[in-house]
Amino acid sequence: MQQHGPAQEQQREILVPQEDDLEQPPYLYPGYVGTRLRAPKEPLIILPKTLSDITGPVYGHRKPGELDNDLTRQHGGEPQGQKIIVHGRVLDGDGRPVRNTLVEIWQANAAGRYRHKVDQHPAPIDPNFSGAGRTLTDDDGYYRFITIKPGAYPWQNHYNAWRPAHIHFSLFGRAFRSRLVTQMYFPGDPLFFQDPIFNSVRDEKARGRMISSFDLEATIPEEALGFRFDIVLEGRDATPFERPHA
Amino acid sequence: MMGRKESLRLTPSQTVGPYLSLGLLREDWSKLVPPGHPQAIRIEGTLYDGAGEPVTDGLVEIWQAAPSGRYDHPADGREELPLEEGFHGFGRSGTEEEGRFSFVTLKPGPVPGPGGTTQAPHVMVAVFARGLLKHLITRIYFEDEEEANGQDPVLRSIGDERVRSTLIARKEAGSLYRFDIRLQGEGQTAFFKLSA
Structure with missing residues (x-):
């Protein structure tokens, strides 16, 4: 196992896949059969905002x-x-x-x-x-x-x-x-x-x-x-x- | 300035459905550089569902920095770092052939991370498919960047080695990397939620 400093510990934030944002669809929505084998079941990992996602294909x-x-x-x-x-x-x-x-x-x-x-x-x-x-x-x-x-x-x-x-x-x-x-x-x-x-x-x-x-x-x-x-x-x-x- | 304007609510996401290739795969955007480019690498993988079956109606998109670590985007103002002629960092591959996707690209350089850290070379990945009501986000890191990976703030934030290893593309031949994506089940790929 890798060592983690305190700063890294703080970042280890997780989110259950059954999200509570009612304004966006969840990944797992059993009424839509296609989600059952395709929705991830492990918690999503929070990704800090960096250059990698505030940039994107504009050209x-x-x-x-x-x-x-x-x-x-x-x-x-x-x-x-x-x-x-x-x-x-x-x-x-x-x-x-x-x-x-x-x-x-x-x-x-x-x-x-x-x-x-x-x-x-x-x-x-x-x-x-x-x-x-x-x-x-x-x-x-x-x-x-x-x-x-x-x-x-x-x-x-x-x-x-x-x-x-x-x-x-x-x-x-x-x-x-x-x-x-x-x-x-x-x-x-x-x-x-x-x-x-x-x-x-x-x-x-x-x-x-x-x-x-x-x-x-x-x-x-x-x-x-x-x-x-x-x-x-x-x-x-x-x-x-x-x-x-x- | 007056007080902050009330913000607009986002348009919700919906699945691409089974016929995405009609609209999104009209041209081949999977080669970010010509295959003959001296620095070209190839990333190959298969997209699997929770039953271990290949997903043949999916789409994988990538976004990455140039070898210098600079993004071809106005928000990256580090003009001292060179961009590559004709290389913009965006690619798209369908998975119609037995779930397989592939890209011919350049290896990205390291990129600034939060709090003065440096992120190891990585590729941002968005996965779309029937059955995904919104796209999934993951990252491709490179097996042969062991030292940089050890310092990467995102990889270091993941305590479970098994989860972390799902983000590392395995080097197979000289310039060929393998990165399979498992949507669900044993060995599920680590997926991200972008922080606000």
Whole structure:
């Protein structure tokens, strides 16, 4: 065994995996069967805040292509389904815009089918819809996608289980510690009550932060419905790291 | 300045689900340097679930400093330390092939730690998968950095040698390291919670 000084002893703080933060999902949520063999059971180890996590990948991504944020124009023809605009701002905890950050999305098509070899749902593939997009936020932290409203789809979690319609979102923010993957839902979905993934966030208001709102202003007449989805990432400011005393 | 503005609440995390490769693996971001780079190292591993089965629908992301120990990020202002041309420190690998992930990268240098300590060379790791409602965070340290590892404040904070050893990549061949990730059960990898 290694020797530990008093300073090290103080750092040996642990946290049980069944966390009590009701605004974030726990690792183990038995109603979502997939967590049972994948949630760690040993206590999490508290990691002190250092340069390693207040930095993160802000460079090194190739700029997304011109049409990467328009999922309706990635093929020869128009995809089936309801065309929608999904837009919003990416903010930090202080409400300041997170600029120039990569936003990646993926989703099922209008029939609820992913263009993925593992998806065996017998709904039709849409040859004009891949279901993946990406963009960078602008100076106001603003992003915008044009896509198709995804369909609900059945899954094997429990008898007659259906996922509410959702779009997967992946964001980096300014630092390793601000990394977030989430799902955006649609207002008024009747499937929320039976979905363990959505309900793994036990606080109702926090669940509400995953639901987009209908946005008439963003709606394009005769063409597409608008939905607003603002995202708040961890990380308060980008104050330069103080020089180490080492 | 007025009093501190009430802070916004964070958007909750949700699982990447089984189809993450559609959105997140459109390009190969697992090679941080070309495989022919004279200093290139390769890190390989397999992601296992609690039954010891490989997880074939996961994603492993890494973030690390350059060999000088400097991060390619504005919060690291130590401009006297060189960055590597074309090397940014971020990588991403899927686990679709029997749970295996791999990276071609450079070995990071030591990095400042809390209270004037120095952290041994390490790679930050984020693990995503169906069944993980939020990503898991771990670190890769290197077996052949024994002295630096012995001084590392994070490794030293872990009393249990068995737990600590799950964070050490084993050197297999000249520049090849093995780092398996076990989500649950016997030999579970040590996972971290970032302090606020």
